Amino acid sequence: xxxxxxxxxxxxxxxxxxQALKNVTFEIKPxxxxxxxxxxxxxxxxxxxxISGVYAPDSGSMEFAGKKYEKITPIEAIKSGIQVIYQDFxxxxxxxxxxxxxxxxxxxxxxxxxxxxxxxxxxTEAIAKIDFKVDLDALVxxxxxxxxxxxxxxxxxxxxxxxxxxxxxxxxLTKKExxxxxxxxxxxxxxxxxxxxxxxxxxxxxxxxxxxxxxRSGELVASGNTADLDAKKFSYFMTGREFTAKRFExxxxxxxxxxxxxxxxIEGSFQDVSFDLHKGEIxxxxxxxxxxxxxxxxxxxxxxxxxxxxFKINGKQVKITNPQTAVAHKIGYLPxxxxxxxxxxxxxxxxxxxxxxxxxxxxxxxxxxxxxxxDEIARWVKELSIATPNPExxxxxxxxxxxxxxxxxxxxxxxxxxxxxxxxxxxxxIGSKHDIHEILQNLANEGxxxxxxxxxxxxxxxxxxxxxxxxxxxxVSDLDAAKADEQMIxxxxx
Ligand SMILES: Nc1ncnc2c1ncn2[C@@H]1O[C@H](COP(=O)(O)OP(=O)(O)O)[C@@H](O)[C@H]1O
Ligand SMILES: [Mg+2]
Numbered sequence: 001x002x003x004x005x006x007x008x009x010x011x012x013x014x015x016x017x018x019q020a021l022k023n024v025t026f027e028i029k030p031x032x033x034x035x036x037x038x039x040x041x042x043x044x045x046x047x048x049x050x051i052s053g054v055y056a057p058d059s060g061s062m063e064f065a066g067k068k069y070e071k072i073t074p075i076e077a078i079k080s081g082i083q084v085i086y087q088d089f090x091x092x093x094x095x096x097x098x099x100x101x102x103x104x105x106x107x108x109x110x111x112x113x114x115x116x117x118x119x120x121x122x123x124t125e126a127i128a129k130i131d132f133k134v135d136l137d138a139l140v141x142x143x144x145x146x147x148x149x150x151x152x153x154x155x156x157x158x159x160x161x162x163x164x165x166x167x168x169x170x171x172x173l174t175k176k177e178x179x180x181x182x183x184x185x186x187x188x189x190x191x192x193x194x195x196x197x198x199x200x201x202x203x204x205x206x207x208x209x210x211x212x213x214x215x216r217s218g219e220l221v222a223s224g225n226t227a228d229l230d231a232k233k234f235s236y237f238m239t240g241r242e243f244t245a246k247r248f249e250x251x252x253x254x255x256x257x258x259x260x261x262x263x264x265x266i267e268g269s270f271q272d273v274s275f276d277l278h279k280g281e282i283x284x285x286x287x288x289x290x291x292x293x294x295x296x297x298x299x300x301x302x303x304x305x306x307x308x309x310x311f312k313i314n315g316k317q318v319k320i321t322n323p324q325t326a327v328a329h330k331i332g333y334l335p336x337x338x339x340x341x342x343x344x345x346x347x348x349x350x351x352x353x354x355x356x357x358x359x360x361x362x363x364x365x366x367x368x369x370x371x372x373x374x375d376e377i378a379r380w381v382k383e384l385s386i387a388t389p390n391p392e393x394x395x396x397x398x399x400x401x402x403x404x405x406x407x408x409x410x411x412x413x414x415x416x417x418x419x420x421x422x423x424x425x426x427x428x429x430i431g432s433k434h435d436i437h438e439i440l441q442n443l444a445n446e447g448x449x450x451x452x453x454x455x456x457x458x459x460x461x462x463x464x465x466x467x468x469x470x471x472x473x474x475x476v477s478d479l480d481a482a483k484a485d486e487q488m489i490x491x492x493x494x
Pocket of ligand 1: 015016018019020039040041042043044045047
């Protein structure tokens with residue numbers, strides 16, 4: 001067995017009023033891909049800042065490449081081969097790719113004049129290490145998130161790097177970009193570089209890591225071989241709660257459909273989609289990214305109006321040509337990207353909740369009834385258990401799961417009949433995910449009609465009464481969720 005590259009032992013760290021780490025021990029070997037997991041606030045970033053010398057621990061010790069440290073300084077960390085890629089990548093947007101890559105080494109050599117030719121050579125070599133193709137003269141600010149990340153990785157490899165730490169590197173990436181990042185991580189592993197990968201996403205931990213460590217409230221709860229981990233243990237370690245996934249049982253399905261779609265379609269996106277949705281029902285729509293599922297979701301809310309077929313609501317033919325007409329027919333929509341479409345992050349939690357019912361809360365001439373406003377906010381914070389000390393705090397102070405509850409509250413305040421949810425738990429903590437599922441099931445049993453668009457198969461299987469599988473713009477199967485399983489859905493999807 002190879003020697004440890006790093007061992008951090010018995011680490012304690014407190015901030016004013018918070019014990020961020022309590023007796024945490026962490027080990028990693030050369031060439032190992034190790035996931036550090038834990039819910040928001042569990043201490044992951046604090047631990048990596050201690051390993052990389054940004055914070056000194058209150059007590060504990062570290063050993064890196066055979067050398068002992070009570071605390072390591074940032075310079076010592078870099079010299080001994082530790083590189084951290086932070087969530088913001090610490091790149092300079094106003095400088096070119098070449099400058100971002102080469103300035104450090106130019107500065108480190110204390111050269112008086114910048115040698116552009118040398119810089120170009122250094123930069124070219126740096127990106128070649130990960131086969132990254134990019135215009136060296138482009139401004140980094142003009143690159144995509146994934147490209148900025150590649151720059152940060154290339155830069156990290158310019159040193160004698162033994163350990164690369166990535167703090168939640170997939171947060172802002174598309175699925176394809178995540179795949180690309182994982183390929184690079186595997187190549188780094190082949191070269192003997194250890195990767196400490198911080199994540200709270202179950203599928204990523206299973207896909208990429210050899211070993212895992214899970215923190216909860218600053219304590220080490222489990223660590224070991226990823227092969228010995230399963231989804232149930234993972235949720236338990238992360239949250240300390242046992243979840244018995246409760247399959248949705250529709251208790252209250254209306255006899256008449258609330259929504260009927262007949263042969264609806266949008267040229268080039270999807271065709272010939274017909275289904276009935278009843279109150280009390282949850283329909284799942286799944287399929288690959290290019291299956292037309294997202295366009296279908298958007299058409300139900302009028303963001304992408306249909307160009308063939310028709311809608312009926314309560315048996316009457318209607319046109320849904322924009323979100324206003326959808327809302328007028330009591331249809332609500334939770335977007336996939338709640339951060340840019342669903343919420344005003346800088347505004348208070350309270351304002352985000354009541355924004356859609358402003359009309360109802362306004363007494364006259366635009367004056368808001370403050371008592372009604374306060375009551376309404378208190379009602380939703382309680383109803384959806386939104387974890388906040390004060391609803392006047394900005395929305396961005398909340399975790400993903402709580403932000404998603406706000407988007408829900410915003411719509412529910414309108415007394416809808418139909419709610420379309422696109423990826424309702426993407427990027428949400430496991431605990432919140434279970435809570436949101438429970439809320440959705442209860443809403444259906446209270447008489448709301450729901451449509452969940454999701455590629456998370458356990459999510460649609462557990463929470464829906466029926467599942468429509470889409471492929472190449474068509475519904476290829478309409479399944480009774482109680483009789484379906486993942487294999488069956490996959491075989492229709494592919
Ligand atoms: N610089 C700091 N000052 C005060 N409290 C902090 C600081 N950094 C982190 N914390 C607190 O320590 C705990 C762990 O935070 P963090 O390590 O960032 O968690 P994670 O990365 O797992 O989300 C949280 O309660 C957080 O609020
Ligand atoms: Mg963090």
